[in-house]
Structures are given as C-alpha cells and as structure tokens.
Amino acid sequence: MTRVLVVEDDPQLVRALKINLQARKFDVEEASDGSTALRLAAARKPDVIVLDLGLPDMDGIEVIKGVRSSSKVPILVLSARHTSEDKIRALDAGADDYVTKPFSMDELLARLRAATRRQAEPAQRADDVTVITTDEFSIDLLAKKVRRGDRAVRLTPTEWHLLEILVTHPGHLVTQRQLLLEVWGPTYSENTNYLRVYMAQLRRKLEADPSHPRYLITEPGMGYRFEP
Secondary structure (H helix, E strand, C coil): CCEEEEECCCHHHHHHHHHHHHHCCCEEEEECCHHHHHHHHHHHCCCEEEECCECCCCEHHHHHHHHHCCCCCCEEEEECCCCHHHHHHHHHHCCCEEEECCCCHHHHHHHHHHHHHHHCCCCCCCCCCCEEECCCCEEECCCCEEEECCEEECCCHHHHHHHHHHHCCCCCEEEHHHHHHHHCCHHHCCCHHHHHHHHHHHHHHHCCCCCCCCCEEEECCCEEEECC
C-alpha cells in the first residue's frame, strides 16, 4: 500500500484528502506543521509527500530542503501560491510537482500516481550507451547521476525523467505531447506550461548560458531536442 504523508494545516482539507486517498487504498499520515512533517518523513519513510507551503511554524520550502537532505521521496506541493516565482522556488528546492489551489481531486490523484510510478521505475537501463559526455556536463544513465566539472548536479525525479528521454534520443525532436505523456500521463498531454517550467530548470542547472542553450534546444510549437 502506498504511504502518503499529507502536510497541511487546514483540518477540513486534510479530512477531504484523507477520505479520498484512503478510499483509493492509500495509507495516509498527516502533519499540521513543518517540524512534525520532517520528523514523520524521517521516521515513517513515506512513498510520496503532499505538502502545503503555508505552514504555521516554517515555510514549506524549508521542509522541502530538509527532506531533500536525506531522501529522494517525491514531493508534490499543494499551494495557494500561484506565481511562477513561487513554483520555481519550490522546484529549485527539490519539489517534483506543483498543484495550485483550488484543485480537482482527480488531478491530484493523477499527479500522485505519476510521482509514485516514476519512483518505482527500475534504477538501471539496458541501453548500450550508459554515459553521455558534453563539454559542459556528463550524464551517467545507470547511476542516474549528472556532473558539471567536478560538481554533482542534483535533479528532481521529474527533471531526470525529462532529461533521460531527451538524451536517449540525441539529435531527434521529441514532441511536447510525447514528453507530457511519458512524464505526466495522458491527462496532461496539453499542459505545455509544465514543460516550459521544467526545461527552464534543467537549463539553469546544465547550460553555461540558459537563455541561449547549446544542448537543450526548443523547437517552437513542436517540442525539444538534445543536441550533443
């Protein structure tokens, strides 16, 4: 049974989430503040965390950073903060996805399924090419590690999934729809804004000049391409 840690200080929302998640066979634990969330994340090892950013004792961004110091568990932010800056801060801190309030329960459940599905994927690939090297960075597909020079680059599971798809199709256009289907599932096949946010994240982490990318190329209106 998939264990979900819900970190939210609104009792009514927690109750609604708990009822809906338990009805779909999720095992739900709850925390109403950041310190409790960090304690439960360490002690209970949830399979996925649903996290509100507006907590009474600390900002949710600090919770993300605290969890990421020792765990790669998927973190799905559930927040009333709508701006791109808030989303980018959360993603930079290590969140894997971001859902704005108000939201539909079907959407949240689909995001949870996608997050747990990515987490459960095998750690190894059978591809002949396992290490991809450019002048700026190197990617070890077997170890799921990225380096820039002598520095390790930490990617979220979603960022890794996108990068992995692109680099295993070098020089080829991967359509927006294909990326959305493979990473987020059929419900999100039209949500191209997701791709823009995550590709911007990857470029900031990997490209020497993110505003003029050399490797992660946009084909306007069509998709993206990795140019080795």
